[in-house]
Amino acid sequence: MAPLPAKPDMKDRILEIADRLFYLQGIRAVGVDTIAAEIGISKRTLYNHFPSKDALISAYLARRFVAPRPSEKPPLEQILGTFDSLERRFAAKDFRGCPFVNAVAELGSEDQPVRKIAIAFKESRRLWFRDLLVQLGVADAEGLATQLVLLVDGSIAQDLVRNDPAMARAAKAAAVVLLANAGVRVGDGGATQKSQVKTR
Amino acid sequence: MAPLPAKPDMKDRILEIADRLFYLQGIRAVGVDTIAAEIGISKRTLYNHFPSKDALISAYLARRFVAPRPSEKPPLEQILGTFDSLERRFAAKDFRGCPFVNAVAELGSEDQPVRKIAIAFKESRRLWFRDLLVQLGVADAEGLATQLVLLVDGSIAQDLVRNDPAMARAAKAAAVVLLANAGVRVGDGGATQKSQVKTR
DNA sequence: GCCTACCTACACAGGTCTGTGTACCTATTT
DNA sequence: AAATAGGTACACAGACCTGTGTAGGTAGGC
Structure with missing residues (x-):
C-alpha cells in the first residue's frame, strides 16, 4: 500500500516526528513503537536508521541545537x-x-x-x-x-x-x-x- | 527478620524515600518496586498506604510544598x-x-x-x-x-x-x-x- | 533480466512496569 | 485468650518497553 517513496530522506522524517513526540510528551513517555506508527513505517526501518533509542534521543537534541x-x-x-x-x-x-x-x-x-x-x-x-x-x-x-x-x-x-x-x-x-x-x-x-x- | 517496628509512621517513611528517589532520578525512572525495596518493605505494604503511584507522586509534591x-x-x-x-x-x-x-x-x-x-x-x-x-x-x-x-x-x-x-x-x-x-x-x-x- | 538497497510485516525474546490476590505472621488491645 | 491491625512473602495478570530475527516485496541502475 503506497510504499511511500521515501524521498524526503527517511532519517529526516523520523527525526521530525520523534522531535514532536519527545518534546510534547516527554522522552521516556514515547516509545519507538509509537514513533514508527506515527510515521507509518515499521519499527525495523527505524532501527535501520538509528541503532538505539539513545541514539535517536541524541539526534533529537542535536537537531534542536541550531x-x-x-x-x-x-x-x-x-x-x-x-x-x-x-x-x-x-x-x-x-x-x-x-x-x-x-x-x-x-x-x-x-x-x-x-x-x-x-x-x-x-x-x-x-x-x-x-x-x-x-x-x-x-x-x-x-x-x-x-x-x-x-x-x-x-x-x-x-x-x-x-x-x-x-x-x-x-x-x-x-x-x-x-x-x-x-x-x-x-x-x-x-x-x-x-x-x-x-x-x- | 526484624519486622521493623514501623514506629516513625510508615507513610512518612515511604514518602521520605520516594522523595529522594523521585527527585534524584526522575519520577518515571523510579518504579514502586524500587521504592519498596529501598525501604525494605513489600510492595503490598506500599500499596496499602497509597492507592496508586499517581497518588504517591501527588503526595511527594505536596510534601515538597512547604x-x-x-x-x-x-x-x-x-x-x-x-x-x-x-x-x-x-x-x-x-x-x-x-x-x-x-x-x-x-x-x-x-x-x-x-x-x-x-x-x-x-x-x-x-x-x-x-x-x-x-x-x-x-x-x-x-x-x-x-x-x-x-x-x-x-x-x-x-x-x-x-x-x-x-x-x-x-x-x-x-x-x-x-x-x-x-x-x-x-x-x-x-x-x-x-x-x-x-x-x- | 538481475542485483542491490530499502522497505514491509510479523513474531518474539527478555525485561520492566503497575497493580492485585492470597495466605501467613506478629504485635497490641481488649 | 481472642480479635484486630498491619506487616510479610510471593506469584501473577496484563501491559508496555527495547531490540532482533526472518522472510518477502518493490523500485531503480547496470
Missing part, C-alpha cells in the same frame, strides 16, 4: 528581540519549555551525552548575548550575559508551569533595567543616565 | 538571603533543580494534578517576594516579584544543566540592580540613587 543565525540588526535590538520572540513562542500552544533542560530533568544528570549537549547549548546562548554586549561596549559583558540567560531560562521555566506569555515581558523589562544599569542607552526617553549600582 | 516560615529578619535581607541559600543548595551534590518544574517537564502539561500543585507553588513563592517588597515600599511590587522569581527559576534551570553554583550569585547581583532601580536602598555604599529606568 545556532542563531547572524543578524544585521543593531545588537540592542537583537537582545531585546529575543524576549519578544520568546513571548511569541510562549503563546503557541505547542511550547513546552526548553528541550535541553527538560531532557536533563527527565533523564537525570548521569546521562552524559545528554548533559554535554545541554551544557553546550546553554553556553552557546550565553556567548551569543556576550558578543552582542561587547559590541555595545558593556564592561562586564560576561556577567551581564549570564544574567540575561537567567532571565530567559527563568521565563521559560515559569511559562512551562504557568503557561503565561507575560513572563517574557517581565523578563524583557528586567533586561532593560540591567542593560541600562550597565550603561547601555535603551530607547526609553533618555531616562537612562549612567548610575551604576555596585553589585558587590 | 511554605517558607515567617522570619523576623528585615525584608531586604530575606530577599537577598534567598539567593544565598540557593547558592548553598546548588553546591550540595544532591540538588537537581526544582521538583515542580521537573515534574511538569517529565509528566507533561496534561497531568492536571501535578500542574495545579506546581502552579500553586510558583505563585506562593511569587507572593512571598511581593509581600516583602510591599514592606519595602516598592511601588510595583507585583512586577518586581515576578522578575525576582524569574531570576530564581533561571538560576535553578542553569544550575541543573551546568552544575554551577555561581549562577545563584549572578542572580543575586541582578536582583540587587532591580531592587535598587525600584528605589530600595541596597547596602552597597550608597551607590544607589533613585534613578528609575522607565521600562516601557
